[in-house]
Amino acid sequence: MQRSDVTRDDGTWVGLSLDVPDRRQPELCVFGAGARLLVSQLSRPVLLAIVEEPLQGVDFWRTDAYRSFVPPLRADMGRALSGSPERWAHHFARHLGDSPGSPLHEGRWLLSCESPLKRRRHAATSHAEYWSSMLVEGHPDGYIDWCLHSTSWEILPLRPMPGPDDSRVKAYRKQAREGTLPPVLLWWVSGLDCHLILDGHARLAAAVAESIEPPLMQLHRTLPHDDLAARVGDAVRFYECELARFAELRAVHGPTVPDGAATAGPQLVRLLHDLDTGQRPTWAWPLPGGEGQWHRIAREVTVGNRWPPA
Known part of the structure; x- marks a missing residue:
């Protein structure tokens, strides 16, 4: 994988362009079967979703199968890379390229410290209130409301968000107060019209608990060469x-x-x-077995529950 810096005309660093060759299908993958989506990691179902007609939102069921491909970030690393989005980007890019369970596939990607999420907070709204409102609620099931939150590009955790007294969150809260909190890694998925948290659930919870703006790294597809x-x-x-x-x-x-x-x-x-740098739609692969296979997977992971909704 080739990495190259992306800057504005004034020299401001925007992010890393990632040129990925010869990776046909990633190990964290979106599959499609009509209006039904499946996010799978290493052949394990992570998220099942149904796009509600006529494009009003998404019903989802989240399993507990997702595992971050980024090793735990120690406090000394947070201090060493503090204030350097460029160095954090290279750190995440290395694991995106080398670790199993990553969403990278063939093409061009942007890993950027800039995110539209940061531009939408009103000055009168606290960081705690704003970032809490950006989190899609519900476990194991929930709903992404495209009408109520049109173009707000919310954040969907891939596992339940830990509470403010969780031991990991407490450790990150200290780093947040020190200004050394590592970034939260997000992946923009167009079929859901929201961001998935690839790494940093506890860090985002710490930022909310301390009412600070969380540092972000956003990953999305860009135009191929x-x-x-x-x-x-x-x-x-x-x-x-x-x-x-x-x-x-x-x-x-x-x-x-x-x-x-x-x-x-x-x-x-x-x-x-x-x-x-512009976002391109997320690739979704045809689900082998189509809607029938999607329903079989849904029955297996939601056994004993009435999902999907009628």
Whole structure:
């Protein structure tokens, strides 16, 4: 896997671009069967979901099978990497690439410290209140309400969130107060329209308990190289056409007409950045056996419970 830094035009670090070759199907995988989804890790069902028609939300059933592929983070590592999103990104990227149970597959990905979740909190809302509201509730079953939380891109834990007095949470609360709390690793899954916690359930619980903004690392798919090259070419040609159009106007109306660079230039920069970092839909593989197999798995993991809902 090749890693490369992604920055803005002013040099601000955004994240790591991960170029993954020759990994056809990951060990943490989304399968689809019609309106039904299955998230599986190392062949173990992790999450069953049904997209409610007409696209109003998702009913889900969460098993306790998920295991993080990131080894436990010690306090001394938190202090050593504190304040360096770049170093944390490389730490997570190494485990994403090398450890079993990761969602990476062939293509380009972005592992970024920037997240739309951080931009939605109102100044009058405390961090504890806001981040608590972003957590999808329910275990083992629950509902992701796309109408009530339209485009809020909530956070769905892959196991029950520990309480504020949990021993791990207490340890992380101390790090949160010291400003050395390691990031929470999130994976954007478009079929659920929310983020899954890959690593850091206790760290997020600690941030909520201490009412601080949790440091985040967000993982999502980006454009593959061939699509990126084609769209960059289209963007550059549009930029050149804009400059040519302004040049024709200047030839007719004189130098009082701007040359267009002040408008088209920043637009091109924004477009190129968006093409390089923008989210792409999550791949879902056809579930072998289709809906019948999905229902068989649902019966096995929800035995004795009335799920899915009628």
